[in-house]
Amino acid sequence: MAGKDDDGDKTVFGGPLPGQRPQDWARPAPGPDDGRTAIGGPVQGGSASPFGQPPGGNPGWGSPPAEGQTWIGGPARPSQPPAPQGHQGYPGGWQPPGQGGHSPFGPADPSQIGRAAGPDQRGFFPDIATQQAPQNRVAPRIPQAQAMQVRDLGAASSANPLIASAAPLLILLGRLRTGLVELQVAPLMEHVTREIDRFERNALSHGVNPHEALVAKYALSGTADDIVQNLPGADRGNWQQYSMVARFFHKRDSGVGFFQEAEKALYASAQNYNLLELMLVCLSLGFEGQFRTMPNGAAELSRIRSAIYESLRRVNPRPDEDISVMWTPVVQGRARRFGAIPVPAVAGIAAVALVAAFATLLTLINRDAAVAAEDLRGVALDAPAIQIDRTPGAVYVAEIPQLQRIRDAFAAEIADGRVGVEAKGDYIAIRVGNLQLFDLGSVTVKPGFADLATRIAEVLNAEPGPILIEGHTDNVPVSGRGRFKDNYQISAARAEGVAEVLKPLLKDPARVTTEGRGEDDPVADNAKPEGRDANRRVEIMLAREGTYDAPAPQEAAN
Template identity: 35%
Template structure:
């Protein structure tokens, strides 16, 4: 026999109305009324064999009937069918009254005041609330909260709920006694070492920032040793114009759109051909992350020099503005990181990534004065160097 035969007997009818409410079953109201009436008749017959007294049977029937009516009359889009249901509702046919299910709350409150003798019925009422009975709690700002509180009160009143915490789930199974594991004698030393290591790391970061800030004058003095403009020989006569090599012409042809837009320029000497960027805003400020659209420029340069023979060197250069951060303590570190970022783009496109190397020079090799914004923009550059073979 079921633990709660009353609720067990009501399950088919509550399952039907719950499925209709959730949309899992779509029935016209007349068909729902026919099925619910048949299930209610079977529920009434089952109550006669359970052994409830007349009052308990009446309370059980009222709860189930009111739940069916409450859900059916709130289904959307029923129109005239809803009016007909109200005239022939379950409560009207079973009890001859139509008070909107308010008696449900009065009966439940009465049983919660003395739950000891009404455990099965309280569980049935809780099941009705779960199936969709809202009654007067369907409207109002606090209706949902009041409904949840009532369900919680009903559930807490059930004797098997109160006994759960005192019942062993598997009495035949016993846990194995396990001795308590202590941290051991080394634990304080390990903890102290961890704290010391954290403190030293913090001190290192602070000293690095201080060194970066206080070392700027020395770095500026060292940089001032180098001339701010490229060295030029003083000639009495104009130097003979050197013809452009076929190698430079070939690379220039592949980069013609970029040269026309003044994005890059080409230069060569006896040993190398050099592709030099002409736009200062290649990377985000103080970062080695390329600005949007700049990677495409370097990809085009990579394809242009890929067919040349020999190693490809990426050189990073910076202006004289000081940089101090945890990631980049000075311009030298920043220019090196930017050169590596461009080298990564090249390696992803070349069949032999080992051809690519990178090096940063900081602000030590300016090609323009750092006294003006335009000059600084030219000095913030990347140069791609390939060996001259022709």
């Protein structure tokens, strides 16, 4: 049985130490540098500090090497020629580590620190294969043309008309937000512009309030700008210069304006439910606006999203969250009713018996009724025939609707393409193109409009109600160096010019008011020249019957 001293020949893993086991661990005489500390300075007071000495007071362990440096940077010992025999007190030429001899583990190489020992660099466990570091997989990029192909959701779309109208654009922004789409700003800008225009038309066709649709268009434009301008890419500067908000609203404040509009909508969350829900979707897609670079911006965004969500839930609470409607458990072990016959079988037998009884009684009654009817016909054969003279009722002549009357009145002008008549909200719009009214860039009415103005005045004199004259332009901005600074001023001046021609021809000029709408209400695509020509127009709006309070008889007489 091995003694307890046999363990002294073992290493950490059980192997014998290299070389001959030392027999006498004699302590060598202290050297001249034994009075230095670990940093290399002399000890104050003439005594050696215990923090600079080797364990057990043996200066052979941990003493500075003979190359001229201490462990931490103290002065070197004087170099001495290597002794041919072993160190004092250590027979056989074996030296403990740190005494200038060769280590049994080879020379100290900093590049080998942290690697396995042994000639094959596999250490004591060669059978364990080194696990390779996983390589990051590069996600495939999606072509932008493919990302812009979004199908109409149809019946699967949202019940919210704003979200349903913006679904293709929202899906595209969600794909761009992933960062996997090959960004090409120029075609993407044109596509997003068309989608925003299409959103506004679809929202208005769904009966959305025009102001609500305009705010939703502003929110979508700001979301598109915020997402695209923060995507990686080399040509984002073009988008920053021609952003959607600047293109449609001539502003660059969507980072702040989005949250201001959301705050306004929260004051009447029931009336603005659809708009708030769309804004919540925009925030969920990644719109951050002014909070993107603000300290604690993420927490503030989370607070705003929670406020909008809670406001929507107060208007429209969530349905019951139970997975199954009929979740009540069935109690087992009760005795079955009606013995061993199930309830559906009993109900079926009862129904068959009831139908049979009904058919029997119906047959008996019909047979007796036929006999009685035959007897009655024999009684009334000799009675004279009774004839009833009926007076034909009055024929109702429906009144021709107001829109049809006006279209009939302008039948010749509509056929020539000089005038267009259509219903527009609470008004009937008589639309006249700019080519018949003004020269390019002018607000002075052409003399050739006089005959058409007389014809329009004749029709308006025959129809009661207020008259609103609206001027419209395309989306091409003015230079701002002339009399008019923007399209709104030009459209208002053109509406005033048409009103000045029509008022003298009307019986009641006080019916006329004017308004400039600029490029806010296009009827065609401004991206095409013919579309811009159609958008430059003047509309003479006649209030529809029933949408205004008719004047009293005395006022009408005056």
